[in-house]
Amino acid sequence: MSKKRAVKLTILTGIILIFGAISVLGVQKMTEPTEKxxxxxxxxxxxxxxxxxxxxRNPKSKISKVDYEWNxxxxxxxxxFTQKLYTLKxxxxxxxxxxxDGGVITIIPDDINMPSEIKELSTNNFDRGIGEKNNG
Structure with missing residues (x-):
């Protein structure tokens, strides 16, 4: 094998290895879950x-099931000047x-990007709405 051919083969092998590494890293990054x-x-x-x-929070409402709209x-x-929070219908x-009824629950985690615990929760007062329906 001539020297020129050996150099070309080495360069071609290097290029293939580089593209292979880039594609593997790209696939790995694509399979990683997003922050959301x-x-x-x-x-x-x-x-x-x-x-x-x-x-x-709403004992009068006699809630038996809560359906979360994850999307x-x-x-x-x-x-x-307020901290970020999660909202979910x-x-x-x-x-x-x-x-x-329906509404929104608001969740304040310990870390907005990488949460490990819930610091605070809040939601509508659905019992109040029931009282208004019964009295009005």
Whole structure:
């Protein structure tokens, strides 16, 4: 084999290896979950805690099921100089599977990007709406 051919073969092998490494890294990066997917996974892991909070906050509503609209998940802030938080639309159902109401649950995690615990929760007061319906 001539020297020229050996150099060309070495360069070609190097180029193939570089493209191979780039494609492997690209595929690996594509299969890694996005930040939003990690945040939603965190909330799904705490779904029972969220449900208990909603039910305990609204005992008159007799909520038996909370349906979370995961595609509505957003990271927001409530105004200037406030910390970012998660919002998620919810639908509530009674034991007869009748829809009671819908609204939003707000979650403040310890770290907005890589949460490990929930610091604070808030949601609509659905019991108040029931009282207004019964009195009005």
């Amino acid at each position: 997917e990690k945040q939603i996974t965190f909330l799904k892991e705490h779904e029972s805690e969220l449900t208990e909070y909603i039910k305990n 509505s998940f957003k990271v927001e802030d409530s105004g200037a 919810i639908n509530l159902y009674d034991s007869n599977k009748n829809e009671i």
